[in-house]
Amino acid sequence: xxxxxxxxxxxxxxxxxxxxxxxxxxxxxxxxxxxxxxxxxxxxxxxxxxxxxxxxxxxxxxxxxxxxxxxxxxxxxxxxxxxxxxxxxxxxxxxxxxxxxxxxxxxxxxxxxxxxxxxxxxxxxxxxxxxxxxxxxxxxxxxxxxxxxxxxxxxxxxxxxxxxxxxxxxxxxxxxxxxxxxxxxxxxxxxxxxxxxxxxxxxxxxxxxxxxxxxxxxxxxxxxxxxxxxxxxxxxxxxxxxxxxxxxxxxxxxxxxxxxxxxxxxxxxxxxxxxxxxxxxxxxxxxxxxxxxxxxxxxxxxxxxxxxxxxxxxxxxxxxxxxxxxxxxxxxxxxxxxxx
Ligand code: UFG
Numbered sequence: 173x174x175x176x177x178x179x180x181x182x183x184x185x186x187x188x189x190x191x192x193x194x195x196x197x198x199x200x201x202x203x204x205x206x207x208x209x210x211x212x213x214x215x216x217x218x219x220x221x222x223x224x225x226x227x228x229x230x231x232x233x234x235x236x237x238x239x240x241x242x243x244x245x246x247x248x249x250x251x252x253x254x255x256x257x258x259x260x261x262x263x264x265x266x267x268x269x270x271x272x273x274x275x276x277x278x279x280x281x282x283x284x285x286x287x288x289x290x291x292x293x294x295x296x297x298x299x300x301x302x303x304x305x306x307x308x309x310x311x312x313x314x315x316x317x318x319x320x321x322x323x324x325x326x327x328x329x330x331x332x333x334x335x336x337x338x339x340x341x342x343x344x345x346x347x348x349x350x351x352x353x354x355x356x357x358x359x360x361x362x363x364x365x366x367x368x369x370x371x372x373x374x375x376x377x378x379x380x381x382x383x384x385x386x387x388x389x390x391x392x393x394x395x396x397x398x399x400x401x402x403x404x405x406x407x408x409x410x411x412x413x414x415x416x417x418x419x420x421x422x423x424x425x426x427x428x429x430x431x432x433x434x435x436x437x438x439x440x441x442x443x444x445x446x447x448x449x450x451x452x453x454x455x456x457x458x459x460x461x462x463x464x465x466x467x468x469x470x471x472x473x474x475x476x477x478x479x480x481x482x483x484x485x486x487x488x489x490x491x492x493x494x495x496x497x498x499x500x501x502x503x504x505x506x507x508x509x510x511x512x
Pocket of ligand 1: 180250290291314342344363378379380382392393432455458462
């Protein structure tokens with residue numbers, strides 16, 4: 173074993189945090205990324221090989237060069253709204269891409285995979301807390317592609333001897349606690365990065381998508397998981413499947429829910445900025461509540477989230493936003509002086 177792990181999407185938000193965690197745990201992460209949404213500056217803990225997962229020739233070349241023992245598969249298009257408008261891109265990149273990756277892995281005898289799935293596979297929740305055996309009825313093309321990718325991995329595992337951990341993330345958020353990396357998206361659509369942009373003066377206000385949900389303050393509830401805790405879950409999953417030849421499908425979340433309004437209030441408290449909001453209609457396809465039952469991950473992997481309280485999540489996102497925008501103490505002082 174050479175401890176090398178091929179990380180597809182290693183230049184992306186979660187992939188780059190996973191590379192840092194892999195290196196800290198004695199692995200050699202090799203990022204394979206087409207840079208369609210990732211950022212090459214976030215690849216710091218191992219080499220970057222630029223390539224597309226649909227390009228089997230290039231993938232084979234990289235695999236023959238590094239001989240990875242396992243794959244962490246993050247490369248994926250992830251925007252729900254976009255998937256409704258451009259389903260063909262989602263099926264091509266996500267489903268066909270995973271098909272190519274599995275075939276190259278199989279031909280090159282790579283028998284371990286950790287896969288980045290999503291709570292989107294559950295669709296509209298039928299329970300307050302969602303366990304892994306909740307019905308799988310995705311409600312948008314993004315969710316359909318994630319479920320198809322999961323099923324493909326399970327079918328290949330059964331027929332071709334592959335050990336896997338499918339991790340269904342709830343709402344990944346926050347940034348590296350030492351401030352080295354953070355969100356890498358070229359276009360932000362997620363609530364916390366958008367709130368940080370408003371706080372830093374990059375946007376005027378944020379729309380609240382729905383204030384008539386059946387929750388105490390009328391806004392939708394999500395289970396926010398710190399990206400560093402999420403990365404750690406990948407390391408534990410990789411070790412687990414290596415030791416036990418296991419095949420796992422696990423939720424990764426905290427089991428506590430926060431409303432959109434809770435997140436806005438926390439962002440105001442941490443950033444000490446007013447953060448104007450505008451109430452708007454519900455966003456199509458948004459469930460009112462998505463909270464994980466993550467007991468299995470805690471039990472099987474001995475996984476314990478350390479940074480996933482809302483205050484730490486938002487503080488780390490704010491630290492990253494300030495670094496990204498050069499909004500350090502001096503420029504903040506200047507900005508305030510100008511505002512007065
Ligand atoms: N929201 C707003 N305003 C915004 C952005 C988001 O009010 O400008 C709200 C959303 O409506 C939602 C909550 O904030 O209620 C969180 O939204 P995000 O866009 O941050 O995240 P999602 O819950 O939509 O997305 C997550 C994962 C996806 C997954 C999806 C399943 O990031 O990968 O859950 O529903 F597909």
